[in-house]
Amino acid sequence: MNSAEQPMITLHHLNNSRSQRILWLLEELAVEYKIEFYERDKKTVLAPESLKAVHALGKSPVITDDSTGITLAESGAIIEYLIEHYGKQLKPELSTEDYWQYQYWMHFSEGSLMPPMVMNLVLTKMTQSPMPFFIKPVAKMLASKIIDGYSGPIVKNALAYIESHLAKNTWFCGNQLTGADIQMSFPLEASVARGLINENMPHTLAYVKRFQALPTYQAGLKKGGDYDYA
Ligand SMILES: N[C@@H](CCC(=O)N[C@@H](CS)C(=O)NCC(=O)O)C(=O)O
Structure with a gap:
């Protein structure tokens, strides 16, 4: 936790989505985080418009990290980012x-x-x-x-x-x-x-x-x- 006792990482999480990957990773890395929940439209199954306020494409997952000021989408990029910053043990040694x-x-x-x-x-x-x-x-x-x-x-x-x-x-x-x-x-x-x-x-x-x-x-x-x- 930072000095204000607030988690620095926020996961913008859509139900039934690829965002589940990031929840698992955050737990694996044992870092503090908070979740902002977004619900799919029951009919269209699309994400709510409010997700576009976080990232222009309005898809999930997206994370924000207050310690670096970054907002990042794409599960692959988010996984790389979190491993790089919070737990290199989840990535094999370079060039092996x-x-x-x-x-x-x-x-x-x-x-x-x-x-x-x-x-x-x-x-x-x-x-x-x-x-x-x-x-x-x-x-x-x-x-x-x-x-x-x-x-x-x-x-x-x-x-x-x-x-x-x-x-x-x-x-x-x-x-x-x-x-x-x-x-x-x-x-x-x-x-x-x-x-x-x-x-x-x-x-x-x-x-x-x-x-x-x-x-x-x-x-x-x-x-x-x-x-x-x-
Ligand atoms: N390649 C992207 C795909 C992101 C994506 O399409 N997410 C879906 C959820 S699995 C989504 O937000 N769908 C809602 C929508 O398109 O409105 C990733 O891996 O993050």
């Missing part, structure tokens, strides 16, 4: 093999895995939204063409690749928990919730259960409220 694994999975999570997952979700939601009855079959056909022919196989291949990696590794970067595990947690939890990861991917399923059982993960879960993926 584990370090490059760390870099790979940090980028892979939002750069390669989340985009096709989001595409699948948006297309599926689109076919479920109200539309004139004669459009619905066309919309459904187009959506399933894209999901079956493009985004679905990308996700499937990625998950199979992850399964083969976790068959040989306890954590994404070898034997220690790192920021890369925290960054990878969200797409994997979402994939379990969507039934894409199940007993057919025993190593990934065991991995998700392993990190969800960590006391620091559980503490973040308790503090964050609504989260459908744990």
Whole structure:
């Protein structure tokens, strides 16, 4: 705590979101922080406009750190920032093999895995939204063409690749928990919730259960409220 007994870090936390990663990390780093809560719109599931007052894009997570005056969005950037300032033990030594694994999975999570997952979700939601009855079959056909022919196989291949990696590794970067595990947690939890990861991917399923059982993960879960993926 600073002299005014106020936490210096604020996490702007949206329910059911990637922001859960940062809660877990803050607990893992054992730093003082406070949470500003934001609720998704029940209908559109979008973040409230008020989040735009913190960061122009209005997405979560965002942190502010009074000790440096920074406001930072993007989970990957936030994880790097917090580890750099508050706990280097969550990142492998520079230029080691584990370090490059760390870099790979940090980028892979939002750069390669989340985009096709989001595409699948948006297309599926689109076919479920109200539309004139004669459009619905066309919309459904187009959506399933894209999901079956493009985004679905990308996700499937990625998950199979992850399964083969976790068959040989306890954590994404070898034997220690790192920021890369925290960054990878969200797409994997979402994939379990969507039934894409199940007993057919025993190593990934065991991995998700392993990190969800960590006391620091559980503490973040308790503090964050609504989260459908744990
Ligand atoms: N790549 C960004 C994605 C941020 C993002 O899209 N967050 C979602 C929550 S998971 C959000 O704020 N959605 C609400 C909205 O778009 O209004 C990150 O990793 O932080």
